[in-house]
Amino acid sequence: MSFFKKLKEKITGTNETVTEKFKDGLTKTRDSFTSKVNDLVARFREVDEDFFEELEELLLQADVGVETVMELVDQLRWEVKRKNIKNTDGIQSVISEKLVEIYKAGEELDANLNMQDDLTVILMVGVNGVGKTTTIGKLAARLKEEGKTVMLAAGDTFRAGAIDQLVVWGERVGVEVIRQSEGSDPAAVMYDAIRAAKNRKVDVLICDTAGRLQNKVNLMNELEKVHRVIGKEIEGAPHEVLLALDATTGQNALIQAQTFKEATNVTGIVLTKLDGTAKGGIVLAIRNKLNIPVKFVGLGEGMDDLQPFDPEKYVYGLFAEGLEEEAWE
Amino acid sequence: MAFEGLAQRLQGTLQKIKGKGKISEADVKEMMREVRFALIEADVNLKVVKEFVKTVSERAVGQDVMKSLTPGQQVVKIVKDELTNLMGGEQNPIQFARKSPTVIMMVGLQGAGKTTTTGKLATVLRKRHNKKPLLVAADIYRPAAIQQLETIGKQLTLPVFSLGTDVSPVEIVRQALEEAGKEHHDVVIIDTAGRLHVDEKLMQELKDIQTLSKPDEVFLVVDAMTGQDAVNVAKSFDELLGITGVVLTKLDGDTRGGAALSIRSVTQKPIKFVGMGEKMDALEPFHPERMASRILGMGDVMSLIEKAQENVDEEKAKELEQKFRTQTFTLDDFLDQLQQVKKMGPLDEILKMMPGFNKIKGLENAQVDESQMGRVEAVIRSMTIAERTTPEIINANRKKRIAKGSGTSIQEVNRLLKQFEEMKKMVKQMTNMQQKGKKKMKMPGFDSFFR
Ligand SMILES: Nc1nc2c(ncn2[C@@H]2O[C@H](COP(=O)(O)OP(=O)(O)OP(=O)(O)O)[C@@H](O)[C@H]2O)c(=O)[nH]1
Ligand SMILES: Nc1nc2c(ncn2[C@@H]2O[C@H](COP(=O)(O)OP(=O)(O)OP(=O)(O)O)[C@@H](O)[C@H]2O)c(=O)[nH]1
Ligand SMILES: [Mg+2]
Ligand SMILES: [Mg+2]
Numbered sequence: 001m002s003f004f005k006k007l008k009e010k011i012t013g014t015n016e017t018v019t020e021k022f023k024d025g026l027t028k029t030r031d032s033f034t035s036k037v038n039d040l041v042a043r044f045r046e047v048d049e050d051f052f053e054e055l056e057e058l059l060l061q062a063d064v065g066v067e068t069v070m071e072l073v074d075q076l077r078w079e080v081k082r083k084n085i086k087n088t089d090g091i092q093s094v095i096s097e098k099l100v101e102i103y104k105a106g107e108e109l110d111a112n113l114n115m116q117d118d119l120t121v122i123l124m125v126g127v128n129g130v131g132k133t134t135t136i137g138k139l140a141a142r143l144k145e146e147g148k149t150v151m152l153a154a155g156d157t158f159r160a161g162a163i164d165q166l167v168v169w170g171e172r173v174g175v176e177v178i179r180q181s182e183g184s185d186p187a188a189v190m191y192d193a194i195r196a197a198k199n200r201k202v203d204v205l206i207c208d209t210a211g212r213l214q215n216k217v218n219l220m221n222e223l224e225k226v227h228r229v230i231g232k233e234i235e236g237a238p239h240e241v242l243l244a245l246d247a248t249t250g251q252n253a254l255i256q257a258q259t260f261k262e263a264t265n266v267t268g269i270v271l272t273k274l275d276g277t278a279k280g281g282i283v284l285a286i287r288n289k290l291n292i293p294v295k296f297v298g299l300g301e302g303m304d305d306l307q308p309f310d311p312e313k314y315v316y317g318l319f320a321e322g323l324e325e326e327a328w329e
Numbered sequence: 330m331a332f333e334g335l336a337q338r339l340q341g342t343l344q345k346i347k348g349k350g351k352i353s354e355a356d357v358k359e360m361m362r363e364v365r366f367a368l369i370e371a372d373v374n375l376k377v378v379k380e381f382v383k384t385v386s387e388r389a390v391g392q393d394v395m396k397s398l399t400p401g402q403q404v405v406k407i408v409k410d411e412l413t414n415l416m417g418g419e420q421n422p423i424q425f426a427r428k429s430p431t432v433i434m435m436v437g438l439q440g441a442g443k444t445t446t447t448g449k450l451a452t453v454l455r456k457r458h459n460k461k462p463l464l465v466a467a468d469i470y471r472p473a474a475i476q477q478l479e480t481i482g483k484q485l486t487l488p489v490f491s492l493g494t495d496v497s498p499v500e501i502v503r504q505a506l507e508e509a510g511k512e513h514h515d516v517v518i519i520d521t522a523g524r525l526h527v528d529e530k531l532m533q534e535l536k537d538i539q540t541l542s543k544p545d546e547v548f549l550v551v552d553a554m555t556g557q558d559a560v561n562v563a564k565s566f567d568e569l570l571g572i573t574g575v576v577l578t579k580l581d582g583d584t585r586g587g588a589a590l591s592i593r594s595v596t597q598k599p600i601k602f603v604g605m606g607e608k609m610d611a612l613e614p615f616h617p618e619r620m621a622s623r624i625l626g627m628g629d630v631m632s633l634i635e636k637a638q639e640n641v642d643e644e645k646a647k648e649l650e651q652k653f654r655t656q657t658f659t660l661d662d663f664l665d666q667l668q669q670v671k672k673m674g675p676l677d678e679i680l681k682m683m684p685g686f687n688k689i690k691g692l693e694n695a696q697v698d699e700s701q702m703g704r705v706e707a708v709i710r711s712m713t714i715a716e717r718t719t720p721e722i723i724n725a726n727r728k729k730r731i732a733k734g735s736g737t738s739i740q741e742v743n744r745l746l747k748q749f750e751e752m753k754k755m756v757k758q759m760t761n762m763q764q765k766g767k768k769k770m771k772m773p774g775f776d777s778f779f780r
Contacts, residue, residue, distance in 0.1 A: 061375050063556040066366050128579060128607065129440030129552065137472075159607070160444075160484070161477025168472035182480075213582040248438065250372035250556025252584040273439065276525045278558035301439070301470070 047080050047091055055095070062281035063250050068288055072098060100311050112308075113295065114239045114267065119197055120204045121230055121237040125223060125260050126244035128211030131272035131298055133162065135244055136206050137169030138298070138306035144173060148203040153193035154179035155186045155226065156210040166208050172303060176200070186210070186222065187229040194233040207238070214259035227264045242295065244270045247280030257286045271309065272298035335367040335405060335625040352404065357389045360404050371585035371624045374560045377594045385411050409621050415590060416617035417599050423454070424573065426545045429515040430463075432506070434542065436535055436566055437550035439523030442578035442604055444474065446550050447520040448481035449604065449612035450576075454516050455487070463514035465505040466491035467498040467538065468522035478520055485609060488512070498522070499537045506542060519544070526565035539570055547572045548601070551592060553580045559588035560595045567596040578604035581611070587624050660717040660749060664709045707735035708745050720746055 052073050059069045079085075079094055113122070122139070124132045133156070140150045152170055154177055156162035163179050170177035178193040190207055197205040209226060212219035230237050243266045245253050260266050271280045274297045283294050294309040361382050368378045389407050425431045433450065435443040447464055454460040464482055466489055468474035475491045482489035490505040502519055509517045519538065524531040539547065549563060549572045566572055575596070577589055580603045589600055600615040709717065711734030716723050723731070723746065732739045 057375055060369055061557045063372075063558075066370055127554070127582070129442060131440065159477075160480035161473045164473035164476040165471075172472075213579065215583040216581075246440065246552075246554075248552070248556065248558050248562075249554045250584075250588070251370055252372070252554045252582065255583060273525075276438070276558070277527060277561050278556065282556070 047085055051091075052077060059281065062279035063253075064281035065251055065254065065285045068285040071288075072284075115204075116236075116239055119194075119202065119234065119237075120239050121194070121197075121234060122204065122206045122240045122242060123209065123227065123230065123238040123264065124207060124242050124244060125209050125264055125266070126211060127213050127256055130211065130244040130246040130249075131270070132156075132211065132244045133165050133169065133208055134301060135242070135270050135272060135296070135298060135306065136166065136208050137173060138303055139296070140169070140175050140204075140206060141173045141303045142306055143204050144175060149200075150175045150204045150206065151193065151197050151200065151202045152177045153189055153205060153207040155189050155193075155208045157182055157184050157186050157189060158210040162208070162210065176202075187226050190226055190229050191233065194230065194237075214256050220259065220263045224263050240268060241266045242268050242270050243292070244272055244298075245280070245283070245286075247271050247274045248276060248278040249282065251282065253282040254285055254289065257290050257292055261290060261292060266292055268293055268295035270294070270296045270298060270306075275299045275305070335364060335408065352389050352392050354390050357386050357404065360401070361386055364408055367625060368587060368590075371587035371626065372554075372556045372559075372591075373587035373624065374557050374591040374595075377560065377591050380594070381411070381415070381590075405625075409625060412590065412621035412624065413618045416593055416620055417615075423458070423601070424545050425458075429513075430506075430509045431460075431516045431546070432542050432544040433516065433518045433546045433548060434535075434539065434544040434570075435518065435520050435548050435550055436570065436572070437523060438525065438552070438562060439471075441523060441550045441552045442576075443523065443550045444468070444477050444481070444520050445607065446548075446576050446578060446602075446604060446612065447478065447518050448485060448487075448609050450548075450602070451487055451516075451518055452485060452609050453602075453612055455485075460516045461514050462487060462516040462518055463505065463509050463512070464489045465502060465517060465519045467501050467505075467519050469494040469496070469498060469501070470522045474520075474522065481609070488514075498534055499541055502538050502542050517542075526562045532565070532569055536569055546574060548574050548576050549592075549596075549598075550576045550578060551588060553577045553586040553588060553603075554582065554584040555588040557591075559591045563592040564595050567598065572596065572598055574599050574601040576600075576602045576604065576612075577615070581605045585624050585626060586620065589620050590624060658753065660709050660712065660720060661714075663749060663752075664706060664717075704735070704737055704741060705745055708732075708737055708742055711735040720749060 055076070056069055056073050059072065060066065064072070076094065076098055079098065080091070083090075083094070085091060085094065113120070124136050126132050136152060140152060143150050150173070152166055152175060154163045154166045156166070157180065160182075163182060167177050167179065176196075178189065178196050180189050180192065186209065193205060193207065207226075207230070209223060210219075212223065214220065227238065227241070241264045243257060243260050245256065249256075257266065257269070269283060269286065269292055271283055271294050274280055280297075286292055287294070294311075296306050297309050297314075299305045299307060364385070365378055365382050368381065369375060373381070385408055388411065389404055392403065392407070423431070423433070435447050435450075437443050451462040451464060454462050464478055464487060466475040466478045468478075475494065479489050479491065490501070490508055492501050492504065498521065505517060505519070508514075519542065521535060521538065522531070524535070526532065547570050549566050551559065551563070555562070563572075563575075575592055575598055577586065577600055580586060592598075593600060600620075602612050603615050605611040605613050708731060711731045712723070716727060716731075723742075728739050728742045732742050735742075
């Protein structure tokens with residue numbers, strides 16, 4: 001069975017609504033990306049150097065980054081040679097397979113959250129304005145839906161209105177928010193929140209932090225301290241450190257991932273704002289170089305606009321529409 | 330994992346074309362490959378890169394190489410000049426309305442920095458232009474967006490106009506303008522909600538606000554970290570609203586900021602301000618040249634090249650190199666060398682301009698001791714001509730005299746003589762190496778000026 005048939009079966013066989021939602025959010029992404037791949041395929045009868053060059057450009061425009069694109073296209077060249085593919089008909093599936101393969105790098109990645117039997121602590125980190133606070137709201141809604149009790153910690157005591165913003169999300173979702181006044185020590189907020197979470201015996205505590213650019217040494221130190229304080233209160237915590245990355249961000253996202261990983265041992269990425277026209281291709285490079293998996297994608301500003309990341313669906317969403325159409329014709 | 334800047338990228342290529350008088354087409358082609366990658370890694374949109382590379386190539390081929398530059402440096406210079414050009418001339422001031430109030434509308438994607446920039450802009454307007462701004466909370470969607478602006482208003486003791494989240498943004502703006510008339514505000518800054526450029530409904534809302542308020546400025550606020558998509562965003566907002574300027578935020582980060590070039594080339598609208606931090610005073614005018622250096626990842630290397638160009642006498646440098654080769658380098662030449670370096674400006678500054686300098690381990694905190702340089706000079710100046718050419722003759726008596734004459738100590742004289750000896754040794758090794766590898770000569774004796 002072909003890769004795409006398998007994939008299609010897998011997807012249609014699983015949770016239909018999730019897939020639809022995911023695909024909906026990706027529609028714009030997919031439309032532009034896939035139509036380009038199709039253009040490409042239509043224009044070239046033969047798989048030659050021009051073809052690969054165009055392909056390179058397509059991927060570069062998805063923010064995948066020079067190095068990863070080169071690597072990928074080199075592998076494709078090799079693959080095409082090996083399988084003796086002479087025309088572009090068969091190439092789309094090879095491209096998608098390769099992308100998924102690069103993403104997986106041989107291992108199956110666990111996109112699930114590392115949930116504990118008692119209290120699970122999740123720390124949300126990232127640069128300014130990427131969607132940390134919003135993601136916390138969405139994630140809380142998701143977990144609550146799954147039957148978990150959730151509490152939020154307003155660890156951004158710096159930005160104007162940040163606490164209020166999280167409080168609004170708390171009200172929306174119907175979960176408690178532990179807060180102190182603006183300007184107080186974020187580590188102290190975390191300390192408070194963990195004690196409250198233990199007292200109330202909640203399942204999950206999600207901690208917000210202020211946005212910070214990764215080159216601000218003081219702010220990164222502060223974040224390390226917050227991380228440490230949480231670890232002191234509960235061994236092994238935080239159990240997840242989620243880095244929010246804006247899909248609109250270009251190559252700087254790689255440096256973000258690296259620096260935040262060094263400071264807080266990031267366990268997963270949330271790729272936000274994927275409902276726009278940006279492709280977020282840099283996550284391929286991040287996966288490739290830093291081995292951090294994407295766990296969720298943000299597809300809007302609403303409460304249910306957070307979906308688990310599935311590399312196959314992601315790539316499927318980017319490439320498969322064209323194939324599907326062909327199949328129906 | 331910082332990406333290589335253009336200068337580093339070009340090093341390999343440059344080596345090959347050293348010493349040519351004219352830039353050939355082949356040279357340019359090879360170098361433009363690197364320019365292309367450097368720009369893509371800096372997040373300049375691919376299409377913009379292609380166009381740019383084409384223009385620059387045409388300009389570069391056949392150019393005479395300036396006496397003071399290598400062909401490689403010359404190409405880098407052309408690239409940077411062209412980039413600076415494209416990024417626009419000097420920054421334009423804010424366009425004020427003939428009849429008060431001046432209306433400024435802030436638009437952009439989610440999280441770009443509109444609300445923060447609204448506060449910063451108000452600060453500038455009040456401080457620099459003596460204005461009395463009114464901030465308008467027209468974001469009724471994002472949770473606590475109004476509180477955010479109100480908090481900023483409180484921090485700045487500036488009034489914020491809001492009607493809660495149940496009134497439409499258009500209506501809010503309408504009433505805000507009335508209020509501004511009554512309270513004699515001469516500037517009104519409208520903070521709109523972040524939105525996707527493909528969200529037709531919300532984009533229409535912006536259009537409605539614009540139609541109603543007839544803003545004098547529509548600022549597109551863009552995150553400096555934006556990647557390839559910047560062109561789509563800028564184009565959509567510009568096509569619908571006819572933006573009048575761009576504010577590039579979060580430039581205090583370490584992103585190259587290639588989006589600046591992308592936006593500029595698709596909209597032709599000036600970048601008016603850059604955001605350099607989260608605080609309310611962190612808004613600066615845009616400098617095209619700095620931005621160009623930044624995108625190319627070369628610190629201020631061009632200023633350095635230019636400085637060297639102005640100050641280092643090429644003939645003298647050749648002469649010096651010859652002296653090194655033939656081992657006839659004297660303390661006089663050393664003095665000469667010092668003068669040349671000094672002419673280039675404060676050493677700390679020069680070093681700061683060198684890209685990657687702060688990344689060299691152990692050198693982050695190195696400070697250049699300039700007074701030390703003055704003392705070295707004084708010591709040499711107190712020597713006789715014979716002493717300068719054959720330092721071996723400097724005995725204890727002479728040392729005493731020199732120390733006294735230069736207002737230094739015997740130890741300092743000793744140290745200099747020792748350094749000079751070591752330098753000569755080093756130079757000997759270097760020239761030996763050069764005969765094999767033909768490496769570019771380094772300024773000798775530089776390290777003795779680091780504490
Ligand atoms: N379209 C879209 N917008 C999003 C998404 N996630 C967040 N946003 C919006 O992005 C903006 C910034 O989100 P926040 O959650 O405040 O970002 P943050 O990282 O907490 O920001 P700071 O705390 O200021 O650093 C808000 O307007 C959100 O509504 C998403 O997946 N899609
Ligand atoms: N470091 C840095 N942070 C900035 C700068 N400008 C804005 N920010 C931060 O970026 C984040 C988002 O800024 P906002 O002003 O809330 O952005 P916005 O465009 O109003 O966001 P929405 O209203 O949700 O679309 C906040 O954490 C700001 O503090 C800047 O120049 N430098
Ligand atoms: Mg936040
Ligand atoms: Mg805002």
